[in-house]
Amino acid sequence: MASHSKVKASSSVAVTGRSDVNTALFTPKKHAKFRGSLKALRILDQQGPLAQTHIAQDLGVSPPAALGHFRKLDKEGLVVAVDKKATAGRGRPLELWDVDRQRNFTIGIVFTPPEVNIAMADFADNIVLQQAYDVGAVETCAEVEALIEGFVVEANEYLSKRIYDLRFACACLPGPVNMPIMPQIDIEGVFRRHEIPAIRTPISTAMLFGEARRFPAESTVCVVDWESGIAVIPCCGDRVLFGDESQYTSVYNRRKICDFGHQRIVKDGRPCPCGNRGCLEAYAGGRAIIQQLNRPNIRSLSDLCKAAQSGDAEVLRELALAARYIGSALSQFVLLMGIDKIVITGPLSEVFSLVRQDFNDGLRGFLDEPEVENLQASVSPDPLGLLVKGSCRAARHLFLNSDLPLDITFLPKIMMTGS
Numbered sequence: 499m500a501s502h503s504k505v506k507a508s509s510s511v512a513v514t515g516r517s518d519v520n521t522a523l524f525t526p527k528k529h530a531k532f533r534g535s536l537k538a539l540r541i542l543d544q545q546g547p548l549a550q551t552h553i554a555q556d557l558g559v560s561p562p563a564a565l566g567h568f569r570k571l572d573k574e575g576l577v578v579a580v581d582k583k584a585t586a587g588r589g590r591p592l593e594l595w596d597v598d599r600q601r602n603f604t605i606g607i608v609f610t611p612p613e614v615n616i617a618m619a620d621f622a623d624n625i626v627l628q629q630a631y632d633v634g635a636v637e638t639c640a641e642v643e644a645l646i647e648g649f650v651v652e653a654n655e656y657l658s659k660r661i662y663d664l665r666f667a668c669a670c671l672p673g674p675v676n677m678p679i680m681p682q683i684d685i686e687g688v689f690r691r692h693e694i695p696a697i698r699t700p701i702s703t704a705m706l707f708g709e710a711r712r713f714p715a716e717s718t719v720c721v722v723d724w725e726s727g728i729a730v731i732p733c734c735g736d737r738v739l740f741g742d743e744s745q746y747t748s749v750y751n752r753r754k755i756c757d758f759g760h761q762r763i764v765k766d767g768r769p770c771p772c773g774n775r776g777c778l779e780a781y782a783g784g785r786a787i788i789q790q791l792n793r794p795n796i797r798s799l800s801d802l803c804k805a806a807q808s809g810d811a812e813v814l815r816e817l818a819l820a821a822r823y824i825g826s827a828l829s830q831f832v833l834l835m836g837i838d839k840i841v842i843t844g845p846l847s848e849v850f851s852l853v854r855q856d857f858n859d860g861l862r863g864f865l866d867e868p869e870v871e872n873l874q875a876s877v878s879p880d881p882l883g884l885l886v887k888g889s890c891r892a893a894r895h896l897f898l899n900s901d902l903p904l905d906i907t908f909l910p911k912i913m914m915t916g917s
């Protein structure tokens with residue numbers, strides 16, 4: 499218990515490197531029993547329901563070997579016989595199998611300071627349990643760990659009445675600038691006590707599995723998270739293509755933060771909480787807009803939205819300026835990354851429709867009219883709900899791929915440089 503040191507939530511907390519978090523995955527003993535059969539489970543997840551003979555072909559093994567995999571998965575409650583398909587001509591009907599999506603569950607955690615949302619979902623994406631906690635006044639890691647612990651106990655109670663299983667947990671966290679105590683919270687430890695493997699990943703993981711998954715897998719979708727700061731997450735298939743946590747960021751990079759919101763748009767410009775000057779966030783993030791307005795009645799992002807919606811001219815002018823900055827910063831990035839579609843999410847997406855024209859004007863910096871139109875910048879239908887769903891889906895993805903090295907199955911990584 500001595501490791502639960504008291505850490506004050508202050509932006510001056512030194513963030514130490516903890517690059518091993520994604521590689522040291524706890525594996526419960528029972529996982530060892532079916533680890534070798536996860537490939538068969540993945541095929542079912544992507545193409546099911548399927549007959550066992552089909553899986554044998556896909557795996558390149560004999561039908562009896564495939565049967566062995568099925569027996570293991572069936573015994574663990576991971577697959578279920580769903581239907582019988584009549585075969586053409588002679589023979590018995592083929593039995594079809596699928597992943598048992600009703601009996602298996604994951605937990606997703608989304609940190610959007612000052613809130614933490616925790617949810618449990620089944621493998622069919624139905625959320626069965628959800629809690630939101632206000633951690634704005636929380637000062638120690640132990641307090642956050644106790645909240646998570648409480649949820650896991652409740653989840654286990656919910657499941658104990660049934661023959662269900664909690665398979666994996668995924669915590670999606672913001673950058674250390676937004677939540678300084680985050681790196682020290684022992685999320686994995688809480689779940690380990692309950693024999694559940696858990697992983698922490700950047701919040702972009704929840705964007706990938708929540709927002710980008712609404713689009714066809716072959717499109718490159720740029721998720722723009724407009725909140726206190728700005729995160730831009732270009733996604734394609736199961737990959738985040740660029741950012742603080744992508745494969746394109748060298749681990750040897752010594753800059754404090756290198757992501758979209760902290761690109762310099764003004765030389766020697768306004769100071770940014772990251773320590774640099776002139777960052778996009780320092781002009782177009784919610785925190786900066788509130789600072790710039792400097793009005794006693796506008797202290798939070800929701801104050802900002804309310805004022806904009808009631809037609810406050812000064813607020814609308816600041817938001818329009820911010821939207822133009824974001825569009826302008828995106829205009830070359832869209833070309834560089836081959837972006838097909840743009841989705842705006844986060845608390846300020848609520849007012850995006852009021853400043854859409856300004857955002858598009860920014861995009862016109864380097865894009866011509868048809869290019870701007872094709873991007874169809876749209877607002878997320880449910881910013882927080884999709885993040886929460888995305889974190890549960892990410893946990894399912896991680897479980898299904900937990901026999902593979904994490905580096906190749908899951909590119910977003912927490913990178914805490916600057917130590």
Ligand SMILES: [Zn+2]
Nearest residue numbers: 760770772777
């Ligand atoms: Zn910055």
